[in-house]
Amino acid sequence: MPQQESPRDQRERGEGGGLHSRVLAELGPAIASGEHPPGTVLRIDDLESRYGVSRTVVREAVRVLEAMHLVESRRRVGVTVLRTEEWNVFDPAVIRWRLAGADRSRQLKSLTTLRTAVEPVAAGLAADAATPGQCRELTVLAAEMAAAGRAADLDAYLVHDIAFHRVVLEASGNEMFARLGDVVAEVLTGRTEHHVMFTAPDPEAVTLHVRVAEAVRARDAVAAESLMREICVGALRELDILAP
Amino acid sequence: MPQQESPRDQRERGEGGGLHSRVLAELGPAIASGEHPPGTVLRIDDLESRYGVSRTVVREAVRVLEAMHLVESRRRVGVTVLRTEEWNVFDPAVIRWRLAGADRSRQLKSLTTLRTAVEPVAAGLAADAATPGQCRELTVLAAEMAAAGRAADLDAYLVHDIAFHRVVLEASGNEMFARLGDVVAEVLTGRTEHHVMFTAPDPEAVTLHVRVAEAVRARDAVAAESLMREICVGALRELDILAP
DNA sequence: GAACACCCATAGGTACTACTTATTCAAGAT
DNA sequence: ATCTTGAATAAGTAGTACCTATGGGTGTTC
Known part of the structure; x- marks a missing residue:
């Protein structure tokens, strides 16, 4: 059996699957690698236009990042990048993103x-x-x-x-x-x-x-x-x- | 300083914040405690009506559960509960849900x-x-x-x-x-x-x-x-x- | 002049709808 | 028996309209 690959494995790397995984696969590493340093405020509208996807898609990606404690989403403010001490550093996705990044x-x-x-x-x-x-x-x-x-x-x-x-x-x-x-x-x-x-x-x-x-x-x-x-x-x- | 509580802490326990956190706070423990055993297929429409929220809300909650590897969402099939070996057992939320549950x-x-x-x-x-x-x-x-x-x-x-x-x-x-x-x-x-x-x-x-x-x-x-x-x-x- | 209360603009949160697309299952052809 | 094809299905995506919390600015009061 040649190491059969689940559809989820692809999705996590942002290859197959939905649009939201593609957004996640770009935004996640960007945050984890420090491209958007802690304290940065991202606006949903911006992300929407930057990635050329609908609001629904962006929000789902943001929800996932929020579950990983990479960002916090607050009304009237936007999506704030959290301090690294808050991050779920045990999440395999976070680990992969950070290893791909700078330090x-x-x-x-x-x-x-x-x-x-x-x-x-x-x-x-x-x-x-x-x-x-x-x-x-x-x-x-x-x-x-x-x-x-x-x-x-x-x-x-x-x-x-x-x-x-x-x-x-x-x-x-x-x-x-x-x-x-x-x-x-x-x-x-x-x-x-x-x-x-x-x-x-x-x-x-x-x-x-x-x-x-x-x-x-x-x-x-x-x-x-x-x-x-x-x-x-x-x-x-x-x-x-x-x-x- | 009296241990000030971030809005996110509340949200994680499903108290404050959005509707999706409330859904998560019910669905997450239900899965983590084995109420919906691995292999169970949940339908978004069902969840929608069960929790009396819109599809958007359910989908966001499902996305989060998917990021924790508790479930997998596939087209034409539904939201499948994954085997426990797949779960992100290091995620604090998963730990809390499981500790609140049966074993x-x-x-x-x-x-x-x-x-x-x-x-x-x-x-x-x-x-x-x-x-x-x-x-x-x-x-x-x-x-x-x-x-x-x-x-x-x-x-x-x-x-x-x-x-x-x-x-x-x-x-x-x-x-x-x-x-x-x-x-x-x-x-x-x-x-x-x-x-x-x-x-x-x-x-x-x-x-x-x-x-x-x-x-x-x-x-x-x-x-x-x-x-x-x-x-x-x-x-x-x-x-x-x-x-x- | 400082402290307070109030109001409004803003940006995320929710809902609903219409439409798209992948996937399974099954019927029918080879 | 196996392969092809197609229809049904349920999730995925888009767009819009509206709700709501909240931060900051304005004006009032002491």
């Missing part, structure tokens, strides 16, 4: 710090809760990462890396952790795009992934946790070197 | 597990990054918790407890952690409401809070982290006893 590296850093907190705990839980199928998946994915690493195939490496972390988070049995799979995917993708200069992945990281898979399989929660922590702090350190 | 205790558990992962790391970072003002705040809040504990004043205890954890998360200097302050507030509130039977807070927890404040003040990251971990695992254990 990408600052974003990557704070997201990687989050990983450092969450993933080790998730790995520890996964050692207790993973199904035999998930254990097998992890082993296979780690092996494929190793293979891709040897072949210096960065694309394949990324795909398996993302899949690996996603399985760990899902195997933890905690829905909150599981939902961070998308976040991790964005971070890893962003990271690879960032230092495209590197020719091959860090062999040490590969080894750590293999050992995490082994630890989960062996039901060794302590080892799984500390190995995953090593992976994450490694990622954090790497980031500090490349983008101070 | 509150399962929610509390998965949220507390998240705390166990995040808060210790945040405390460690706070030990490095907290401003003198934040250090002072923590000390004061811990003292007030102790006082409220001795007086068996659960309400005051809750307020200071929430404030304490919020300051730690903010002091970490990581915006992702900072935004989890609201989540922690919901969890603590939910927890207190849950075992209202208890007459006084755990004195051991109080001591731990005081020691966290001291560790942060002393810039001892390792101690701050492990003490905060004790607080969180304590909360988790407590929860396991009360709601197995």
Whole structure:
């Protein structure tokens, strides 16, 4: 099955679907990237004419942005861009928009710090809760990462890396952790795009992934946790070197 | 300043503001609590007549629910409730709706597990990054918790407890952690409401809070982290006893 | 002259209607 | 049995008319 894509996935990127998604796909990033700094007041009429759509469409897009706490709409005033502290920074759409924007590296850093907190705990839980199928998946994915690493195939490496972390988070049995799979995917993708200069992945990281898979399989929660922590702090350190 | 309340806060609870927020405040919880189980198809016309509002209003509410990934709207089909794995469980509104609903205790558990992962790391970072003002705040809040504990004043205890954890998360200097302050507030509130039977807070927890404040003040990251971990695992254990 | 109350212009909020378009389901052709 | 085609349907879009809250300006009062 070739990764079938839901109509919603397209819509979120503003490709398919309704007009309001297109407006959202332009306005969202514009705000998230700081193009319209906090305090800016947007007028519905302006947006209407700027995007060449009806008021209905603009209002729906604004409602969504409001739900993400990016803007606040008030009578007699307009649509005000809120301070960044108000934003729902956990919303996958907001994360994507910000990563696409200006201070990408600052974003990557704070997201990687989050990983450092969450993933080790998730790995520890996964050692207790993973199904035999998930254990097998992890082993296979780690092996494929190793293979891709040897072949210096960065694309394949990324795909398996993302899949690996996603399985760990899902195997933890905690829905909150599981939902961070998308976040991790964005971070890893962003990271690879960032230092495209590197020719091959860090062999040490590969080894750590293999050992995490082994630890989960062996039901060794302590080892799984500390190995995953090593992976994450490694990622954090790497980031500090490349983008101070 | 008496905790001034923004018009948006009201709107989110469906009190003030527009009609669409009222629809959202009814429909959101109905979905999040499982009243409309995943797979259910809602028709816009139905909602329109059920809530006695115009189509415009319903559509805006639906757009917001769609942004939270609670539902998916498709032509010729209707508004379909998505599987829970799709939901944006980090959205504060979704968290609140779910905590108000049926399996509150399962929610509390998965949220507390998240705390166990995040808060210790945040405390460690706070030990490095907290401003003198934040250090002072923590000390004061811990003292007030102790006082409220001795007086068996659960309400005051809750307020200071929430404030304490919020300051730690903010002091970490990581915006992702900072935004989890609201989540922690919901969890603590939910927890207190849950075992209202208890007459006084755990004195051991109080001591731990005081020691966290001291560790942060002393810039001892390792101690701050492990003490905060004790607080969180304590909360988790407590929860396991009360709601197995 | 400062504080207060009042009024009006404004910009978002709501409603209603007409029309468009994608999509499903089914009937009929191959 | 499978593919094509078409009609029914329900969401999407547009445009308009009207409602309503509210910020700021005006005028009055002490």
